[in-house]
Each structure stands twice: as structure tokens, then as C-alpha cells.
Amino acid sequence: MFRPSSLARAVPRARAFASTAAAQSAIRRVAVIGGGQMGSGIAQVAAAHKHDVTLVDVSQEALERGKGYMAKSLGRVAKKKFPEDAQAQSRFVEEVLGRVSLSTDLKAAAGSAGLVIEAAVENIKLKQELFAGLAAAAPEDAILASNTSSLPIARIAAPLSAERKRRMIGLHFFNPVPQMKLVEVVRTDEAEQQVVDDAVAFVKGIGKVPAVCKDTPGFIVNRLLLPYTMEAVRLLERDVASPRDIDTAMKLGAGYPMGPFELCDYVGLDTIKFIVDGWHKEGQGLAGDKLFAPSAKLDELVKKGHLGVKTGRGFYEY
The missing domain is CATH 3.40.50.720 (NAD(P)-binding Rossmann-like Domain)
Incomplete structure (x- = not known):
């Protein structure tokens, strides 16, 4: 788990690298x-x-x-x-x-x-x-x-x-x-x-x-982000917490700028489903991995056309 102090120390280094780019x-x-x-x-x-x-x-x-x-x-x-x-x-x-x-x-x-x-x-x-x-x-x-x-x-x-x-x-x-x-x-x-x-x-x-x-599935960001996103969806499916409470927990507890459901709605639920389904079916080293197994909740929302911000409704309404 990252500590706020360690994150604060890392930020100036990241900015310094960007400034010499x-x-x-x-x-x-x-x-x-x-x-x-x-x-x-x-x-x-x-x-x-x-x-x-x-x-x-x-x-x-x-x-x-x-x-x-x-x-x-x-x-x-x-x-x-x-x-x-x-x-x-x-x-x-x-x-x-x-x-x-x-x-x-x-x-x-x-x-x-x-x-x-x-x-x-x-x-x-x-x-x-x-x-x-x-x-x-x-x-x-x-x-x-x-x-x-x-x-x-x-x-x-x-x-x-x-x-x-x-x-x-x-x-x-x-x-x-x-x-x-x-x-x-x-x-x-x-x-x-x-x-x-x-x-x-x-x-x-x-x-x-x-x-x-x-050249590996998802490269860096999506390879780490999608398992996290799908586990958030499964928490919702198991009725552990609401989308709003899960988002709040990750923003205030882990320092993320957006919660997983806010991010899903921003990216587009159809895009999330396309990537995850593809990896589960034929991703190199990922095919059949339970991390990327189909989600009934995600499938339901996509089928209804509730794709997130671009359609006015996803996990949230806009």
C-alpha cells in the first residue's frame, strides 16, 4: 500500500523528468x-x-x-x-x-x-x-x-x-x-x-x-487497470458495496483521481467489454483467466446501451 508521504516525494521527481523531456x-x-x-x-x-x-x-x-x-x-x-x-x-x-x-x-x-x-x-x-x-x-x-x-x-x-x-x-x-x-x-x-x-x-x-x-496484452496501464476494474464490478455483483461507495473508497483510501466506476463510464463500458472479452478468449497468456471472465452486470449494461458518459448512462446517470 502506498503511503501519502512516499507519493508526495515521488511527484517532484516525475515533474522533473517531464520538464527535461x-x-x-x-x-x-x-x-x-x-x-x-x-x-x-x-x-x-x-x-x-x-x-x-x-x-x-x-x-x-x-x-x-x-x-x-x-x-x-x-x-x-x-x-x-x-x-x-x-x-x-x-x-x-x-x-x-x-x-x-x-x-x-x-x-x-x-x-x-x-x-x-x-x-x-x-x-x-x-x-x-x-x-x-x-x-x-x-x-x-x-x-x-x-x-x-x-x-x-x-x-x-x-x-x-x-x-x-x-x-x-x-x-x-x-x-x-x-x-x-x-x-x-x-x-x-x-x-x-x-x-x-x-x-x-x-x-x-x-x-x-x-x-x-x-508488446504484451494491455501494455502497462491497461494490463494493471482492467483487473482492478473488473474486480470492482465483481464487488458490485456480490453486493459488497454500491458504485458510489467503492469509488469513494478508492479515491480517498488509495488516492486515485477517479473511482473504478467513474473511470468505466468515462472510457465507455463497450470498450471495457471489448478488451476484456478479447483477452479472455484469445489474449496471449490470458485466455481463460478468471480475472477477465465475462461479467453479467457489464454485459447487461452494454446490451441496454448504457455505455457511460457518451450515452448519458452507465453505472451512473449523466
């Missing part, structure tokens, strides 16, 4: 595939740190929606940076957005990028098809990266050549990207060390803090 990256042009909140967030942060970014999606409508996400987020950032200067706020937003191009042409966007980051839906077949196209279009020295939170990087890269696999990694950003500091840098057994080093430098250069890990 301004590493030099050779990467200048970035292509981000997927204009949703994750993809647009990644594009925003990269552009805010002087990278030229191309945001790619299947339709102009999706791209404009992604640009809208960025403009709204940048507006909030600008108000904090220049609280008394409306003109400076506008210049800041325009400057960052000016580094972001919108495109529906996947091959053209990948063709000039030093780093391609995929932020599409969690569908293994779709991701494999995407990376097969990216591998054919991107420069030989480009780094290919997936933002997947739960799918094995090596499995996504399975259709690629041996040379492309050496330049394929995971870059798992956290939502909301502009606020969350952590990026998990996921290395496969095939990935070159220089590729991992270059990815770490890129992450530091955009003001984030990298955590390097092996």
Missing part, C-alpha cells in the same frame, strides 16, 4: 490516420510542437469534425496561455491549425511522412489492411506506429515484410491527448532499437512522457 527528434512530418478525438488530439499536440501534420480520414466531413475538435481544444489552451489577450489567442490557434493539413488520400499523406500514427477503430482486420497500404506508400525509413490500446502490435504488423516490421511500434496515447502526459512506447521483438529510440525522442519532443514496454 524536450528531446530533439529527427521527425518533421507526421501523418495521423483517423480524425476522431484520439487522432485529432495527436495531430494537435504534434502541430503545437512545430511538426507538419497531415490528418487523414475517409471523408471530408470526418476531417472537418476532427479540425473542429482541435480548434475547440486549442481555444481552451490559448485562453490559459494568453488570458488577457484575445488577439494572441486567435494567432496561437491559427498558427497551430496552419501546420495541419487535411486529406482523404492515405497514400499521399504517408508518402511524405517520417512518422505515421494510426488511430482508427479497434478492429484487427482493418488495422492490418491499413498498415499493408501504409507500408507500400511510406518512405523506407518512416516509422509506422499504432495507437491501439489493446491489440498486439506484432499481430497488426503480421502482413508486413520483415524490413517493415523492424520499423513498426506502438505509440499508445491517452485520452484526452492534449492533457494526458503519458505515451506507452510499445516495442515488438522485431523492432529495431534505433526506431524505439527515435520514437522516444519524438514523444519527449511533443511534451509527453514515454514509458517503454514489451
Whole structure:
């Protein structure tokens, strides 16, 4: 059990590490595939740190929606940076957005990028098809990266050549990207060390803090977080305590900023179920593990469409 005093001592060290994260990256042009909140967030942060970014999606409508996400987020950032200067706020937003191009042409966007980051839906077949196209279009020295939170990087890269696999990694950003500091840098057994080093430098250069890990189910955060989350659900199923009391206990007793049920509702119950069911069915070293066994309560809520904040109801009502 962590003591508050030990946590307090750890915080300055963590901040000090973050503050020295301004590493030099050779990467200048970035292509981000997927204009949703994750993809647009990644594009925003990269552009805010002087990278030229191309945001790619299947339709102009999706791209404009992604640009809208960025403009709204940048507006909030600008108000904090220049609280008394409306003109400076506008210049800041325009400057960052000016580094972001919108495109529906996947091959053209990948063709000039030093780093391609995929932020599409969690569908293994779709991701494999995407990376097969990216591998054919991107420069030989480009780094290919997936933002997947739960799918094995090596499995996504399975259709690629041996040379492309050496330049394929995971870059798992956290939502909301502009606020969350952590990026998990996921290395496969095939990935070159220089590729991992270059990815770490890129992450530091955009003001984030990298955590390097092996290509294992859930990487670091989700591998630890989901068993905790599922055990909270089972406490509820056994009528040990209410969601509110469990959340209160973990926030005040363990110092967590959010309780497990608040977190589930924020992430999306359908997302939690998708990951857990996948691991229980075929996760490497996890298949059949009781930690990830199906939950009747979770299944019931998802079936009813109570997915959390995004639907207005999950474990709580919003």
C-alpha cells in the first residue's frame, strides 16, 4: 500500500523528468490516420510542437469534425496561455491549425511522412489492411506506429515484410491527448532499437512522457487497470458495496483521481467489454483467466446501451 508521504516525494521527481523531456527528434512530418478525438488530439499536440501534420480520414466531413475538435481544444489552451489577450489567442490557434493539413488520400499523406500514427477503430482486420497500404506508400525509413490500446502490435504488423516490421511500434496515447502526459512506447521483438529510440525522442519532443514496454496484452496501464476494474464490478455483483461507495473508497483510501466506476463510464463500458472479452478468449497468456471472465452486470449494461458518459448512462446517470 502506498503511503501519502512516499507519493508526495515521488511527484517532484516525475515533474522533473517531464520538464527535461524536450528531446530533439529527427521527425518533421507526421501523418495521423483517423480524425476522431484520439487522432485529432495527436495531430494537435504534434502541430503545437512545430511538426507538419497531415490528418487523414475517409471523408471530408470526418476531417472537418476532427479540425473542429482541435480548434475547440486549442481555444481552451490559448485562453490559459494568453488570458488577457484575445488577439494572441486567435494567432496561437491559427498558427497551430496552419501546420495541419487535411486529406482523404492515405497514400499521399504517408508518402511524405517520417512518422505515421494510426488511430482508427479497434478492429484487427482493418488495422492490418491499413498498415499493408501504409507500408507500400511510406518512405523506407518512416516509422509506422499504432495507437491501439489493446491489440498486439506484432499481430497488426503480421502482413508486413520483415524490413517493415523492424520499423513498426506502438505509440499508445491517452485520452484526452492534449492533457494526458503519458505515451506507452510499445516495442515488438522485431523492432529495431534505433526506431524505439527515435520514437522516444519524438514523444519527449511533443511534451509527453514515454514509458517503454514489451508488446504484451494491455501494455502497462491497461494490463494493471482492467483487473482492478473488473474486480470492482465483481464487488458490485456480490453486493459488497454500491458504485458510489467503492469509488469513494478508492479515491480517498488509495488516492486515485477517479473511482473504478467513474473511470468505466468515462472510457465507455463497450470498450471495457471489448478488451476484456478479447483477452479472455484469445489474449496471449490470458485466455481463460478468471480475472477477465465475462461479467453479467457489464454485459447487461452494454446490451441496454448504457455505455457511460457518451450515452448519458452507465453505472451512473449523466
